[in-house]
Amino acid sequence: MKAYLRYSLFAILITISSSSVAQTSVAHEWIDINLEAVRKxxxxxxxHARNLWHTSLAMYDAWAAYDSVATPYFLGKSLGNYNSAYDGIPEPAVIQSAREEAISFAAYRMIRHRYTGSPGQVNTFFILDTMMTHLGYDPSFTSIDYSTGIPAALGNYIAQQLITAAMFDGANESGGYDNLYYEPVNEExxxxxxxxxxxxxxxxLNRWQPIGLTLFCDQGGNPFVSTPDFLSPEWGDVVPFSLADSVKSVKTRDxxxxxVYHDPGPPPKIGLEGDAETDxxxxxxxxxxxxxxHLDPDDPTIWDISPASIGNIPFETLPENYEDYPDFYDRDNGGDASQGHDINxxxxxxxxPQIVP
Structure with a gap:
C-alpha cells in the first residue's frame, strides 16, 4: 500500500508539473483528479456523470462569483427545489488568486464528499490532500462564512450548498443511489x-434480466458476490443539466x-417467427x-479516425426508421457512409490524419 501511495504521489506531481508547463487552469487540474477518483x-x-457535473458547477460558480459579467449557475438561485442563499462577496485584491483558491476548496470538498466510501477512497483522499498542499492551501480550513472575504470560505460554502441541494435532486444519493421502485420482470x-x-x-425476452455470478467484477475491477442491480433506471427523475421539459415525455408503468428525455421510441422486439420487428x-x-x-488485437489494419475520414454524411441519406438501417451500415466491413470533411x-x-490500429 505504501509503495502504491508513493507511486500515486509521484503520478499526481508529474500531472501537476505537466499541467503547469502546459499552462492549464487549476479547474482543469481538479477535473483530472476527479477523473482519477472515477477510475478508482x-x-x-x-x-459519475452527476459527480463531474456538480464538481464543474461548483468550480464555475467559484469563478463567476468574482466576475462582473458572468452570473453563478447555483449561488443565489436554485437547483431543483433547493434555494441557495448568497449575498455577494467583497472584491479581493487579486482576483485570479481568489478564484483559484475558491475553485480549489469547492472542488476539494465536492470530490472528497462524493468519493467517501469508494473502494479507492484512500488513494483519492491522498491525491486530494497532496494537491491542496502543492497549491499552498490548508484543507483543514472548513469555515463557510464567505462574508469575511476569504475565498476558501466561499469555496467551502458553494460545496456545502451543492451537497445539500443534491440530496433532493432525485438521485437517491443518501440511499446509495439504490432504485426506489424499479423491479425486474424476469427472475435472476x-x-x-x-x-x-x-x-x-x-x-x-424483451426485458432486462439480472444475472447472478459466483464472482462479478465491474469495469473498475471491483469484485462483487451479489447480483448487480439495473443501473439507474429511474435516472429520469434526477434534476438534469441542459435538458428542458419541452423534450421530456412521461411514461406510466406499474x-x-x-x-424520458429525447425519447427515441422503443427498440425492435423479438416476437413471432417472420415478424418484421423480430427480423x-x-x-x-x-x-x-x-x-x-473485428476487435482482434492481431488485426494489422490501420485507419484514419480524424474528421477527414469520418462524418459528413448527407442528411438525405440518414436512416429515418429501423428498416433503413441495414442499407445504412456496412455489416461486413463496419462503418457507415461517412464521406469525411475536406477542410477544417x-x-x-x-x-x-489520426492513424490508429
Whole structure:
C-alpha cells in the first residue's frame, strides 16, 4: 500500500508539473483528479456523470462569483427545489488568486464528499490532500462564512450548498443511489457452471434480466458476490443539466411515472417467427456480433479516425426508421457512409490524419 501511495504521489506531481508547463487552469487540474477518483471507484457511469457535473458547477460558480459579467449557475438561485442563499462577496485584491483558491476548496470538498466510501477512497483522499498542499492551501480550513472575504470560505460554502441541494435532486444519493421502485420482470438467472442449462424460465425476452455470478467484477475491477442491480433506471427523475421539459415525455408503468428525455421510441422486439420487428432485432444482434469480431488485437489494419475520414454524411441519406438501417451500415466491413470533411472550418486547412490500429 505504501509503495502504491508513493507511486500515486509521484503520478499526481508529474500531472501537476505537466499541467503547469502546459499552462492549464487549476479547474482543469481538479477535473483530472476527479477523473482519477472515477477510475478508482465503482463502475457507475450515471453517478459519475452527476459527480463531474456538480464538481464543474461548483468550480464555475467559484469563478463567476468574482466576475462582473458572468452570473453563478447555483449561488443565489436554485437547483431543483433547493434555494441557495448568497449575498455577494467583497472584491479581493487579486482576483485570479481568489478564484483559484475558491475553485480549489469547492472542488476539494465536492470530490472528497462524493468519493467517501469508494473502494479507492484512500488513494483519492491522498491525491486530494497532496494537491491542496502543492497549491499552498490548508484543507483543514472548513469555515463557510464567505462574508469575511476569504475565498476558501466561499469555496467551502458553494460545496456545502451543492451537497445539500443534491440530496433532493432525485438521485437517491443518501440511499446509495439504490432504485426506489424499479423491479425486474424476469427472475435472476443464476449461472452455476456445473449445472447451467440455459435460460428456460425467462418470462420476457424483451426485458432486462439480472444475472447472478459466483464472482462479478465491474469495469473498475471491483469484485462483487451479489447480483448487480439495473443501473439507474429511474435516472429520469434526477434534476438534469441542459435538458428542458419541452423534450421530456412521461411514461406510466406499474403505477409509476418515468421521465424520458429525447425519447427515441422503443427498440425492435423479438416476437413471432417472420415478424418484421423480430427480423430487425435479429439484424441488430447479428450486427453487434459481426462488428465485435473485428476487435482482434492481431488485426494489422490501420485507419484514419480524424474528421477527414469520418462524418459528413448527407442528411438525405440518414436512416429515418429501423428498416433503413441495414442499407445504412456496412455489416461486413463496419462503418457507415461517412464521406469525411475536406477542410477544417476553423483553420481553413485539411485535417491532420489520426492513424490508429
Amino acid at each position: 471507484d465503482f463502475a457507475r457511469p450515471t453517478v 438467472l443464476v449461472i452455476d457452471q456445473a449445472h447451467f442449462i440455459g435460460n428456460p424460465d425467462i418470462d420476457s 403505477g409509476n411515472d418515468w421521465n 430487425l432485432y435479429r439484424w441488430g444482434f447479428d450486427l453487434v456480433a459481426k462488428w465485435s469480431s 472550418p476553423h483553420t481553413g486547412m485539411p485535417y491532420e
